Amino acid sequence: xxxxxxxxxxxxxxxxxxxxxxxxxxxxxxxxxxxxxxxxxxxxxxxxxxxxxxxxxxxxxxxxxxxxxxxxxxxxxxxxxxxxxxxxxxxxxxxxxxxxxxxxxxxxxxxxxxxxxxxxxxxxx
Amino acid sequence: xxxxxxxxxxxxxxxxxxxxxxxxxxxxxxxxxxxxxxxxxxxxxxxxxxxxxxxxxxxxxxxxxxxxxxxxxxxxxxxxxxxxxxxxxxxxxxxxxxxxxxxxxxxxxxxxxxxxxxxxxxxxxxxxxxxxxxxxxxxxxxxxxxxxxxxxxxxxxxxxxxxxxxxxxxxxxxxxxxxxxxxxxxxxxxxxxxxxxxxxxxxxxxxxxxxxxxxxxxxxxxxxxxxxxxxxxxxxxxxxxxxxxxxxxxxxxxxxxxxxxxxxxxxxxxxxxxxxxxxxxxxxxxxxxxxxxxxxxxxxxxxxxxxx
Numbered sequence: 001x002x003x004x005x006x007x008x009x010x011x012x013x014x015x016x017x018x019x020x021x022x023x024x025x026x027x028x029x030x031x032x033x034x035x036x037x038x039x040x041x042x043x044x045x046x047x048x049x050x051x052x053x054x055x056x057x058x059x060x061x062x063x064x065x066x067x068x069x070x071x072x073x074x075x076x077x078x079x080x081x082x083x084x085x086x087x088x089x090x091x092x093x094x095x096x097x098x099x100x101x102x103x104x105x106x107x108x109x110x111x112x113x114x115x116x117x118x119x120x121x122x123x124x125x
Numbered sequence: 126x127x128x129x130x131x132x133x134x135x136x137x138x139x140x141x142x143x144x145x146x147x148x149x150x151x152x153x154x155x156x157x158x159x160x161x162x163x164x165x166x167x168x169x170x171x172x173x174x175x176x177x178x179x180x181x182x183x184x185x186x187x188x189x190x191x192x193x194x195x196x197x198x199x200x201x202x203x204x205x206x207x208x209x210x211x212x213x214x215x216x217x218x219x220x221x222x223x224x225x226x227x228x229x230x231x232x233x234x235x236x237x238x239x240x241x242x243x244x245x246x247x248x249x250x251x252x253x254x255x256x257x258x259x260x261x262x263x264x265x266x267x268x269x270x271x272x273x274x275x276x277x278x279x280x281x282x283x284x285x286x287x288x289x290x291x292x293x294x295x296x297x298x299x300x301x302x303x304x305x306x307x308x309x310x311x312x313x314x315x316x317x318x319x320x321x322x323x324x325x326x327x328x329x330x331x332x333x334x335x336x337x338x339x340x341x342x343x344x345x346x347x348x349x350x351x352x353x354x355x356x357x358x359x360x361x362x363x364x365x366x367x368x369x370x371x372x373x374x375x376x377x378x379x380x381x382x383x384x385x386x387x388x389x390x391x392x393x394x395x396x397x398x399x400x401x402x403x404x405x406x407x408x409x410x411x412x413x414x415x416x417x418x419x420x421x422x423x424x425x426x427x428x429x430x431x432x433x
Contacts, residue, residue: 082381086341089376093337098375105381106348 006031008038014115015042015077016108018050023057028064035068039075046115047072050108052083059097069102078118079103080111129228136288138223150281152218156274161216163271168211170257174250175207182249189242210250213278226282230289240290247279310336312343318350319420321413325358333369340373344382351420352377355413357388367402374407383408383423387416 005027009016015038023031035047049065051057057065069079080103092098103118105111147153179199183189193199209229212222233243255272262268309332315321320343324336344352354370356362374384385408389397397404408423410416421427 080381081379084379084381086338086345086376086380089341089379090334090337092379093372093376099379104379106345106350107381110381 006034008034010038010042010044013042013044014046014048014112015039015044016048016050018053020053023054023061023064025060028061032064032068032071036071036075039072039077044077045119046112047077047079048108048111048115049079049081050083050111051081051088052085052107054088055085057084057088057092059092059095062092062097062099066099066102078115080105080114082106082108082111129224129231132227132231132289132292133220133224135292136227138220138227140220143218143220143223146281146284147218150277150284152277152281156277157216157218159271159274160214160278163275164211164214164216166258166261167214170254171207171211174253174257175203175210177253178206178246178250179203182246189246192236192238213275213282218278218281223285226285227289230286231293233286234290234293240287243286243290244283247283251276251279306335310339312339312352314347314349315353315417316421316424316426318348318424319417320344320347320349320352321355322352323355323358327361328359328366328369330365330369333366333373337369337373337376341376341380344377344380349382350424351383351385353385353387353413353416353420355388355416356386356393357390357413359388362393362396364400364402367397367400367404371402371404371407385410385416385420385423387411387413 005021006017006019015035017031017035019031021027035049038044039047047069049068051065065081069081072079081099082105084104103114105114184193193202212225215222254275258268258271258275262271309326310322313321313323320340322336322340328336340352340354343349354373356370359366370386374386377384386404387410389409389411408419410419418428
């Protein structure tokens with residue numbers, strides 16, 4: 001998959017990427033590139049990755065998503081992963097891959113609320 | 126309710142199986158032709174045999190009499206019986222025939238005719254028919270052969286019926302197991318976005334996986350923010366159980382919700398620490414009451430005494 005296939009929307013200082021197609025190794029890497037470029041360009045503070053559309057997430061893709069969150073953090077943007085399906089969560093945990101260090105939320109709405117909370121607590125520090 | 130076709134598949138009734146059965150029961154084309162040749166004999170005696178069958182056997186027994194509650198039911202059963210017996214002399218024993226016999230098995234199983242009734246009745250029927258046969262044809266080589274062919278088709282029949290009994294029994298067992306499985310993970314909605322799963326009884330790996338699955342399903346379904354796992358009713362919490370609980374907590378976190386573990390007794394706390402299980406990542410509370418308070422505070426609510 002070429003880069004630019006997963007649209008990344010900007011809402012204020014938040015970026016929203018909704019993954020609706022199955023992520024393969026190369027498309028996952030392209031997605032990571034796109035996200036980081038978008039962060040650089042938009043000076044965002046928060047990123048929401050919606051994976052409601054993913055039936056399957058292997059450890060490679062899970063690692064890419066986790067890493068993307070860490071990279072974004074280095075660039076000043078907090079990442080929240082939202083909408084993971086029960087089967088996906090169960091499989092990842094059974095494989096011993098629990099995406100440590102990534103914020104999660106049930107849906108986009110909750111993700112936005114969590115970002116707002118994170119940003120206000122950071123502002124206080 | 127499992128359909129006849131599903132049973133055919135379940136029991137593996139195929140052309141190949143049919144051929145193997147014909148060979149095993151030594152039910153040859155010759156036998157089938159002989160049975161077809163006895164059709165007029167069967168038609169001649171059918172009414173009388175079925176009448177005797179009901180009067181002498183089924184209606185004399187207090188237990189089997191219970192199957193025929195009224196005259197209409199009795200009449201229906203007798204008509205079916207007559208058709209059923211005549212089919213023995215159709216000269217065909219193909220897949221269609223097997224399906225027919227299978228339906229008899231499932232019907233008997235459903236209305237609660239035990240195999241003993243079925244087998245006993247068949248033995249009686251065989252006796253009635255051989256009396257008539259020897260009466261008509263005398264003790265000849267021909268009548269001996271006829272009896273042998275009839276025996277073969279009857280045993281061929283009984284095998285199918287008994288297998289159907291067993292399959293239907295296993296079916297209902299599977300349904301019960303599913304019901305028990307469901308009962309063993311009752312996820313309850315305590316409050317808006319707060320779920321409770323009281324765990325009672327031993328947790329093995331199979332149950333732990335099922336607990337995880339239903340917890341995750343319900344969290345997403347109800348969009349719950351917190352799920353309380355109460356383990357007060359779990360007799361033994363060892364490293365394995367603790368790991369299952371940790372895994373469930375991790376998975377719940379991946380969905381974007383939190384887990385609160387409650388009902389931790391002093392013994393459980395002691396074992397956990399002695400075993401070196403790290404529950405620091407989980408929210409834990411001694412009682413369900415405290416767990417509920419924590420869960421509510423995680424959803425931005427609290428319980429307060431009424432003012433005034």
